[in-house]
Amino acid sequence: MKRKLAIAAACLLLAGCGAGNGEIRVSGGKPDESLKVEEVLKEKDDRITSAVAVFVQEDLLVVVEVRPLSRFSKAKIEEELTKKMEKAFPDQTVTLSADRKIYWETDKLDELEEEDKLHKKVETIKSLSKEET
């Protein structure tokens, strides 16, 4: 029993340490745009563990993963970053979220190649992020 518990605890510890790869990934944009996104997100790096940004036509979809203790102020971080992103990209419709579901869905977007499908998927994610109840 004790041995099983120890193994379980070790597994949990390892899994916990392995989470969060701390990278910022940008896809679909021009090289200078990607750099700009990284710059904006890097300023707040102490609260963000990783981020994914996708440029699709007029839309810019940014999702960030927030550090566990900063999750309490998730709404505030979202608001701050949205303002910054909108300032940096005035021509794009910025959608920013720190929600895990949105993060998963956006992370999957890379696999889609066709522009039409991508756009449709982005619209779905945007409507998901706006849902209140």
Next chain:
Amino acid sequence: MDRQAYSQMEQQVTPKVPLGLNLMKAFLTGGIICAIGEGVMYFYMYFFDFTERTAGNPTVATMIFIAMLLTGFGKYKRIAQFGGAGSAVPVTGFGNAMISAAIEHRTEGYVLGVGGNMFKLAGSVIVFGVFSAFVVALIKTILVKFGVVGW
């Protein structure tokens, strides 16, 4: 024997409550229930179109449903005996309070017994929740009307 002597004697005779142990048991039980809840939430987020904000509602419903089933099968009282407040404070305690009252008054008939007594304990929770939500919404509406805060 006067009152003081009696209370002194009573304190000597009463077995000491293992407060630290009870606290730890409650913490563990409550924590495990919440961890299961978190797992259910991730299930809804992963397999359905729920976000972190919206996944809370089906999670609460599922947890209450599981607690109701466990109460019906007589398993929840074992958890409650071990965990104490740790099993009563999460939403699962709500389901337990409802079903255990229903089971207790089953012999009095379905309408006056089960129906009338089911919400004996949990009813106050619902009334308090609904009323406080109403008051908070009222305050927020007034504040928004006066332009103090936005929606």
